[in-house]
Amino acid sequence: MVKKTVKSMVDDAMSVITTYSVEEAQELHGRDDVQFIDIRDVRELEREGIVPGAFHAPRGMLEFWVDPESEYHKPLFGENKQFVLFCAMGWRSALATKTLRDMGLEKVAHIDGGFTAWKEKGGPVADKPKKG
Numbered sequence: 273m274v275k276k277t278v279k280s281m282v283d284d285a286m287s288v289i290t291t292y293s294v295e296e297a298q299e300l301h302g303r304d305d306v307q308f309i310d311i312r313d314v315r316e317l318e319r320e321g322i323v324p325g326a327f328h329a330p331r332g333m334l335e336f337w338v339d340p341e342s343e344y345h346k347p348l349f350g351e352n353k354q355f356v357l358f359c360a361m362g363w364r365s366a367l368a369t370k371t372l373r374d375m376g377l378e379k380v381a382h383i384d385g386g387f388t389a390w391k392e393k394g395g396p397v398a399d400k401p402k403k404g
Contacts, residue, residue: 285370290381321397362386
């Protein structure tokens with residue numbers, strides 16, 4: 273039997289993390305000291321598009337890429353930047369932001385409403401580049 277619902281976990285995360293409105297995120301987009309992190313599945317990127325300049329870190333690999341002791345560590349996560357996570361609606365990114373805070377990453381936040389809200393409010397969107 274489930275002891276916690278996804279909604280209760282998201283609510284718990286939202287009470288302790290930094291959440292940017294789309295407008296606040298748009299102000300940060302493109303700054304050298306800020307890195308947007310797209311945690312959506314690659315199929316979502318192909319279907320919906322991407323935020324230009326965002327680094328794709330699939331939710332399933334995020335903790336491994338952030339941890340400097342992991343063999344999968346990505347040096348980007350060791351840089352002195354503000355990391356702004358987003359998913360499609362803001363639920364996965366809320367949970368991921370809390371997890372990264374729990375891991376000790378201090379300058380991490382997420383976007384309220386995720387990519388869907390970003391797109392609806394006129395944030396820049398591009399097609400996912402084709403490989404090959």
